[in-house]
Amino acid sequence: MLLLATACSGSGEEEPEGGSPSATEAPAVEIAIAPGDGATDVATSGELRVSAEHGTxxxxxxxxxxxAEVPGELTEDATGWEPDEHLANDTAYTVTAVGENAEGREATAGSGFTTVAxxxxxxxxxxxxDGATVGVGMVLSLTFDTPIEDTAAVRxxxxITADSGAExxxxxxxxxxxxxxxxxxxxAGTxxxxxxxVRGVEGAPGVYGTLREDLTFTVGRSQVTTVDAAAKEMRVxxxxxELRTVPVTTGAEATPTWNGRMVITEKHRETRMDGATVGFGGEYDIPDVPHAMRLSTSGTFIHGNYWASSDTFGRDNVSHGCVGLDDTRGAGDPDTPAAWFYDNSIIGDVVEVINSEDDVIAPDNGLNGWNMPWDEWGAGQ
Known part of the structure; x- marks a missing residue:
């Protein structure tokens, strides 16, 4: 049902002879609001709209x-209005609309309705x-606690708006x-x-989102580190x-390091690394790995290594797939290569591995979607 409102002439106007409007008088604006007044179980999207005839x-x-006001936009000719976001579930809304005809005479219409629970x-x-400063490789990643069927609506x-203009x-x-x-x-600097x-978005039949929030983040300086597994060195x-070239050790022949572009997602001054958690049984369990930064969900890190001799770095690849840098136990020496790299890295920095005897890392193994071609990114969704 549509609620209609018609403007009336002012009380001081002279009525034409016979009591009917003048032939030259513009018709009153008519405002229609959907859903109608008192409607219940209204969908959170697609039903609320306001329109005007014989005026704007x-x-x-x-x-x-x-x-709290629902944002929306008028059409270019100002004869229609729709919200530009989904409504909240199980919520009562009040609509007030004002319009005018060609002669500037106003009319007002109102309506109230309640959305579906x-x-x-x-x-x-x-x-x-919110407010974070991240590296140039940072990827915004959202996870949901239930499978989403209407992926396009949620997406x-x-x-997302970047002041650089990037899509x-x-x-x-x-x-x-x-x-x-x-x-x-x-x-850099974006x-x-x-x-x-996402609030009010029906992600699956009868299942709605609740998130309505804003955040901003800043892209800091550009730092991209290239790890050459064959040369056993990395260039920052x-x-x-170029800031520095550092000798490294990467994955051994039986456990090579992934190739590809990876993003630092976590930083730990010290952390435990247990091979049993990533499929290596009891091959290692180190309680105090220094200066560790995660590159993949599956357990790839770039980290300090105090248990190998210093001449290993730049000479041999001996790790279980991680990138190792010379370090001391306890993470207390600021002059080691691992400490220097840790202190000079932020979340979102890029570490690209080349010339390793392994495949390119999967784009969903960590924040590593940079390994998917742009023409495939988002295709069909």
Whole structure:
């Protein structure tokens, strides 16, 4: 049902002879609001709209019981209005619309309705904190606690704006993980705004999102490190200038390091590494690995190594797949190569491994979607 409102002439106007409007008088604007007044179980998207005939809309306000306003936009000709985000579930809304005809005479219409309650809800988690400064390889990754069927609707409810103008696309890995990145690494200094508008999105039949939040993050300096497994060295480049070349040890012949572009996702001054957790049985269990930075979900790190002799680095590849740098036990010496690299790295920096005797790492093994071609990223979703 549509609620209609018609403007009336002012009380001081002279009525034409016979009591009918003048033939030259513009018809009153008619405002229609859907859903109709008193409607219940209204869908959180696709039903709320306001339109005007014989005139234009000059203002539309949609608020909940707490006074929070639903943002929306007028059409180019100002004869229609729709919200630009999903409504919340099980929420009462009040609509007030104002319009005017060609002669500027106003009319006002109002309506109230309640949206459908959710059978279930899904939660959304993400990996970048508000205000963070990250490296140029950072990927925004969202995970969901239930499988998503309408992947396009959920993807489109995450809006990302980079002040560099870079296009940012989302890609689904399965039905519970959604990653976002630009085509190339972010430009250093880019400011990024993220608007999560997942609240009210029906991710699966009867299952709705609850997240409505904004965050910003900044892309810091550009640091890309290239690890050459054959040469057993890594070259650290920041903002186009080489900072340092460091000898390393990578994966042994039986356990080579992945090739490909990887992103630092965690930093630990010291951490335990137990081979049993990544499929190596009891081959190692080191309780205090220094200066460790994660590169993959499957257990690839770039870290300090105090148990190998110093002449191993740059000479032999002896690891179980990690990239090792010379270090001391206890992570207390700031002058070791591992300590230097740790102190000069941030979350989101890139470590690219080349010339290893292994495949390229899978794009969903860590935040490593950079290994997927852009024309495949987000295709078909």
């Amino acid at each position: 809309l000059t203002g539309v306000s949609v608020t909940d019981a707490d006074g 959710a059978d279930e809800t899904f939660t959304t988690n993400w990996n970048i904190s 489109d409810a995450v809006r 940012v696309r989302g890609h689904w890995f399965g039905t519970q993980r959604l990653d976002f990145r630009p085509e190339e690494y972010w430009e 400011e990024v705004e993220v608007s999560f508008r 480049v920041r903002d186009g200038e």
